[in-house]
Amino acid sequence: MNVTTVTDGIFRLSANMEGILFEGLWPIPNGVSMNSYIVKGEKTAIVDGVCGWDGVPETLFEQFKKIDLDPRDIDYVIVNHMEPDHSGWIENFRKIRPNFTIVTGKKSVPLMKGFFGISEDSIMTVGDGDTLDLGNGRVLAFAEIPNVHWPETIATFDTQSGTLLPCDA
Numbered sequence: 001m002n003v004t005t006v007t008d009g010i011f012r013l014s015a016n017m018e019g020i021l022f023e024g025l026w027p028i029p030n031g032v033s034m035n036s037y038i039v040k041g042e043k044t045a046i047v048d049g050v051c052g053w054d055g056v057p058e059t060l061f062e063q064f065k066k067i068d069l070d071p072r073d074i075d076y077v078i079v080n081h082m083e084p085d086h087s088g089w090i091e092n093f094r095k096i097r098p099n100f101t102i103v104t105g106k107k108s109v110p111l112m113k114g115f116f117g118i119s120e121d122s123i124m125t126v127g128d129g130d131t132l133d134l135g136n137g138r139v140l141a142f143a144e145i146p147n148v149h150w151p152e153t154i155a156t157f158d159t160q161s162g163t164l165l166p167c168d169a
Helices: 057-067 090-096 106-116
Strands: 002-007 010-017 032-040 044-047 076-079 101-105 123-126 131-135 138-144 154-158 163-165
Touching (some): 002 057, 010 057, 032 057, 032 138, 044 131, 090 106, 101 138, 106 123
Parallel strands (some): 044 076, 101 123
Antiparallel strands (some): 002 010, 032 044, 131 138, 138 154, 154 163
């Protein structure tokens, strides 16, 4: 995985996969990039945490060191969609940081409960126009974009920098 600065306070953690079949079916001769984003204000959020197709959260956590971030300092986990390569690490993350808030669309709430046993009191449900203030002028806005990728897909927009974090869309 690689870490790059998108803009002040936003970092991309990227895993480049080559020699694989997309969704196990279609060749992708140039590979594919899987991305997570760290957004820092007074509080910190991770958007679409990707641990790589190795399925190991430690691969993701190792990248945090490059931006001086301890996993226990993450306040919000923003799940733009529930595909396992983005959400499968959440269960292990709860062992490290049990008290964080999941931010996701309303269609993801029953999936969170079913997949991970996460109750609604740990989830902030967002829809079109809702915002999350991370402090220091960093405000994230959300839009529902169903079926752009999965039925429950949302997009996250950083109003401070004008950066769109659209999940796999």
